[in-house]
Amino acid sequence: MRETTAAAPAPVRAVANAITQYVDRLGTVWVEGQVAQLNRRQGMATVFLTLRDPVADLSVTVTCARATVDSLDPPLVEGAGVVIHAKPSFYATRGTFSLYAREIRMVGLGELLARIERRRQLLAAEGLFAVELKRPLPFLPGTIGLVTAPGSDAERDVVENTRRRWPAAAIRVAPARMQGHQCVVEVLDALRRLDADPAVDVIVIARGGGSVEDLLPFSDETLVRAVHQARTPVVSAIGHEADQPLLDLVADVRASTPTDAARRVVPDMAEETARVAQARDRLRAAVRRFVDREQTALTALRSRPAMADPRTLLDARADEVVQWRDRARRTLAHRLDRAEDDVRHQAARARALSPLATLQRGYAVLQDADGHVLTTVAPLAPGQAISVRVADGRVHATTTDVEPDPVPTDPPDPEEEP
Template identity: 45%
Template sequence: MSSDLQGSAHTPPAAKAADTTRDNPWPLRRLTENIKIYVDRMSTLWVEGQVVEYKPRPGTRMAFFVLRDVDTDTSMTVSAFPGILDQAGAGFEEGARIVTRVKPVFWERRGTLNLRAEEVHLQGIGDLLAHIEQLRRRLSAEGLFASERKKPLPFLPRTVGLICGRNAKAKDDVIVNASTRWPGISFEIREVAVQGDNCVREVTAALMELDGLAHVDVIVVARGGGSVEDLLPFSDEVLVRAAAAVGTPLVSAIGHEGDAPLLDLVADYRASTPTDAARRIVPDLAQELDGLQRSVEAMRVGMHTRLVREAHALDLLVKRPVLQQPSAVLDGHTHALDTHTTALRHAIERVLEREVTALTQARATLTALSPQATLERGYSLLRSPSGKIMRSAADVKKGDLLEGILAEGRLVTQVVGSTRATLPPA
């Protein structure tokens, strides 16, 4: 056998693939070289398909996505410069149908064949997605998606308006889960087309009808997800503007986590699923009762703590000396008042004593200097009938009547004679 192998080693390789044999095979590199030569001779061509895998990676020099035939499971990896995909528009994403001009590329080392895109154009649903993206930007610029426009959902609505498909699972999801959380919650249900040509008209009409019912406090539009095509009506401009115009709080529950129709953006609350919507529109009775019980206990504990604290403060207040003997607060003032009263009395007595002494002295002086005192010492006064005091004998003449004023009593006398006073010798 070893001699056969040695002989085959010197046999020249077959020129064509058809000439290869078990004893004269091609090396694998010869096959990949020939495949590459053949693939490189292929011209660029246009192909169509659906993007099934695409993860944007900003900053990379080359982007990759998987293109699948829409009717079969045939798929190939496509590479492209990021700028080419940017030119395709915002609708280029998983699920988009595209037409692309590609050049087949064969990698010898890995033995793989892929496509390199030179142009990419959205087709079908891709065009619609691009149109929706333009609409989204326009409505966003108008402020329809602004957070200031969002209305708060009621804590416990009287009635829930439910727009859903006919006999749809989404209907049961909302009703069952909401009723489980809050038994007895009532619904106004409008079963409409949630996909297809009639979807926009029927959903819009149901929105306007439920918005006009005074007892409906919240409206839920529910659909259990679906393909990109199925959810297109919920990005229709007419429906979106109608949803923005309703005055009743609106919950959108028409897609799964990866879906983003425009109704989600204009709604007051975007629920990921109908079940999520049910959990959002009504509170959990058991949870609320538990919270209420805990709040009551917390209030009871808080009140007890407050009463204990206030009772302790009151006890300390009652034990204060001023409350034990209220008159004690006046004792100091009473003592001070007594002291000042005594001091004032002594001061007045001293003043009175001083003034009595001065008055006595003044009286004594006045008495000593008074005419009465002179009379009492044995002197008397004579005065004419006119009341003039006689001071000199020259002032009277014989026969004048004079009034004599004595220390005790008065008399009338007549002058029988007078003698002038003689001056003592010098």
């Protein structure tokens, strides 16, 4: 087949035979799936099944001996989970692929629970259920996204209880099947659409009660990882209180029922109104106590003598002002008296040192015609004009004669020898 060219193509039969030979070499395989269709044809020893993948939109035809199907306990029905041991085959004449089941095993409840437990342990080891990853719900979400079956009791419970608690709540419903082989695919699609909507503040995934098989899609690993990666907080309201699929563990908040989910998502308007009224009453009481306390303090201030008659303080301060004024006057008078005494003393000393005082005692100052003071008779000659300065004026005179004093001689030293 590898040597084919456009000039030398291989016929269809050759390609079909090559695929048949390749598939035959695969051997037998174990396959898990869900029975989507069961066809028992009357009078035929072969039973035809359609085995569907629980997550992907993919199915394959399975043929099986009637005896193998009839031997199953409980009987095989549509929707049952099975594990088959089959041989893949390709029918070249029709160009179809199918599996021939040699053994069919029903997936019982015990095995389902064991698989869910193993899956839970693996996801918990990855940290998907960690408490620190849980996001708080908004106090009052603007828009609530609801993933549930359309027209179901779960939808009615969530919507009615939400609007009963908060009438103005906006709810955006994303319908999806809540059981069956299409459940996981539709829930994933609804979750992604609501999570991508920026107006949605919280997402509720709600379903009523059911058997373990009915709730099995909510333990699917793909759905669990999608909830873990969601941007918006997710509330899980699957089944009843005793039911706990893996979705409850990964969700930010677990609600026991759809009604409980409504109570957790929005506050009760009546309760909040009562709390506001209580807070308002407490605030009024606090303001009233504050005003009363300040009024009491103001009354106490007004009852004081100074506030009753403000002139009392003025009188006391007036007396103090008079005392300080008198003290200042006395102090100033004392300082002036001492200063006057000092001036008198200084004046007396100045007068004592003044030449005028000397003149008043009978002395005179002799000056020549040029005004020079004469302290000796040497520059004088008879007939020279002079002036005499006395205490109360000046006398102009002319010298008639000049008589110098005799030169004194030193007395003899008694100790000297004559």
